Amino acid sequence: MKRDFQQAAKHGFRTLARALVAGLLATGLMAGCEKPASTLPAAKEEAGGATNRVDIPDMVRQNLGITFAKVEKRVVSRTLRAPGAFELLPEARREYRAPAGGRVELAVQQFEAVEAGDVLCRIDSPRWREVQEQLAQAEASVAQAEARLASMEPLRGAHREHERSLTLRVELWMQRLKRLEMIREAGGGSSREWTEAQASLNAAQAELADVMEKDAELAARDLETQADVRSALARRALLLEAAASLSGIGRDGLVELDEAGQPRWRTLAQIEVRAVSPGVVETLSLTNGGLVEATGMLLTTLRPEQVRFRARTLQGDLARLREGLPAAIVPPGAGVAGIQASIPASLRLGLTAGAEDRTIDLIAQPAGDTLPAWARAGVAAYLEITLEGGNEELAVPAACVVRDGATPILFRRDPANADKVIRITADTGTSDGRWIVIQSGVREGDEIVLGGAYPLLLATSGSMQRGGHFHSDGTFHADDH
Numbered sequence: 001m002k003r004d005f006q007q008a009a010k011h012g013f014r015t016l017a018r019a020l021v022a023g024l025l026a027t028g029l030m031a032g033c034e035k036p037a038s039t040l041p042a043a044k045e046e047a048g049g050a051t052n053r054v055d056i057p058d059m060v061r062q063n064l065g066i067t068f069a070k071v072e073k074r075v076v077s078r079t080l081r082a083p084g085a086f087e088l089l090p091e092a093r094r095e096y097r098a099p100a101g102g103r104v105e106l107a108v109q110q111f112e113a114v115e116a117g118d119v120l121c122r123i124d125s126p127r128w129r130e131v132q133e134q135l136a137q138a139e140a141s142v143a144q145a146e147a148r149l150a151s152m153e154p155l156r157g158a159h160r161e162h163e164r165s166l167t168l169r170v171e172l173w174m175q176r177l178k179r180l181e182m183i184r185e186a187g188g189g190s191s192r193e194w195t196e197a198q199a200s201l202n203a204a205q206a207e208l209a210d211v212m213e214k215d216a217e218l219a220a221r222d223l224e225t226q227a228d229v230r231s232a233l234a235r236r237a238l239l240l241e242a243a244a245s246l247s248g249i250g251r252d253g254l255v256e257l258d259e260a261g262q263p264r265w266r267t268l269a270q271i272e273v274r275a276v277s278p279g280v281v282e283t284l285s286l287t288n289g290g291l292v293e294a295t296g297m298l299l300t301t302l303r304p305e306q307v308r309f310r311a312r313t314l315q316g317d318l319a320r321l322r323e324g325l326p327a328a329i330v331p332p333g334a335g336v337a338g339i340q341a342s343i344p345a346s347l348r349l350g351l352t353a354g355a356e357d358r359t360i361d362l363i364a365q366p367a368g369d370t371l372p373a374w375a376r377a378g379v380a381a382y383l384e385i386t387l388e389g390g391n392e393e394l395a396v397p398a399a400c401v402v403r404d405g406a407t408p409i410l411f412r413r414d415p416a417n418a419d420k421v422i423r424i425t426a427d428t429g430t431s432d433g434r435w436i437v438i439q440s441g442v443r444e445g446d447e448i449v450l451g452g453a454y455p456l457l458l459a460t461s462g463s464m465q466r467g468g469h470f471h472s473d474g475t476f477h478a479d480d481h
Helices: 002-032 037-046 058-064 126-185 191-247 251-255 315-320 336-340 453-461
Strands: 053-055 068-070 072-074 079-088 093-097 102-106 119-124 271-274 279-284 297-302 307-314 326-330 343-354 359-366 380-386 393-397 402-404 407-413 420-425 428-431 435-438 447-449 468-470 476-478
Touching: 053 453, 102 126, 119 297, 126 191, 191 251, 191 271, 307 315, 307 380, 315 359, 326 359, 343 380, 359 380, 402 453, 407 453, 420 453
Parallel strands: none
Antiparallel strands: 053 420, 068 447, 072 393, 079 307, 079 380, 093 297, 102 119, 119 271, 279 297, 307 359, 326 343, 326 380, 343 359, 393 435, 402 407, 407 420, 407 447, 428 435, 468 476
16 A cells, blocks of 8 residues: 555656646747747647657746757767866965064965965064175175275385386496496596495395385285175175075165165065965965064965866776876766866876775876866866777767656757757667767767756656657657648
């Protein structure tokens, strides 16, 4: 008795469902297909015989949620499907740490999109003040060393002139002394005059030696001053590099002069942390006014489009797999977007396999620079791999085929009228659980009802019980003519 009650309830539910669908179809036809009074007789005559065409005006499509999937060529018999999920690439996340300790003022909010060069936060750091002071001292040292070096050339020039004059004096006294010796040899001259000339020569030579010694000292001082200049310049360059690392501003930007003629490093009051690459602010490690130590975490940004797909399959499939096989990532949804919005990908086998569960990872890198919105880290999907040895066949999503008893049925959109669908018996072939081969009755590019196929089946199953035949154009006629 309980079984009879369940069968009666089931029959009543199907009867009610058919009535509701028929009512929706009738409502759509009445709203969208009203004809003038003069055409009513002809319409009644056409309605006399059953047909395999069903009117689905726009209102009916909206009420029943009818969607379409296109017939396409696929290798159904040699397709391996593995479940998995998207994951972030290692380089998708970027950390921003404090270059120096200090008080932080945030310039962005969580989940805010940023571009390269945008200010993320500002740090009021005592360490930056120390670097500024060191840079000022380095600038002063460079200026002093360059001033000493600039004064060395005139000083050495004066000494060279003095040396030339002394050299000339020595030559003159030597000539004088030589003439006096010639006079003495001839029996004339004065010994006193020769003695004075000899003494003057010795004094000039001694003074010339002192000047030459002083010039050597000046040359050494010149070299020492040049070394001081190079050392001061090198120290300033190192400090500028350190300041650039702290501030995030390039060296050329730090030495750039403002309107007042001051370099930027001197007038910069706070360290500005700027975005290195575009992304979305993922986490904030502190709040406005918080204190941070050097190398402390400030925030992280994320590039959600930088993902890859990791699937897992049994190790028994390794014999059929190799790197480089055609692959596609498809979402698990049953809608048109889930069935046909696949992402081409390149296949790589995992480096290691799981010994306990007998599985191996499959890594797929999506092709192209632009990914659909649903391709995000953590989203579950399937990796479809086309194995070698298969042939392309016409196929539709398996959800397009519904059964009227034991008969597989599908609804093909009328190529001549987009507001009609043709109910046909599906000549099905191989199925991989998601796609099914249609061996006849359809062409590549035909639109097949995907969403709303069951309501159409309920609406037409009662009217299709009478005998009839199909014409070559796909139309159905009852056996009443």
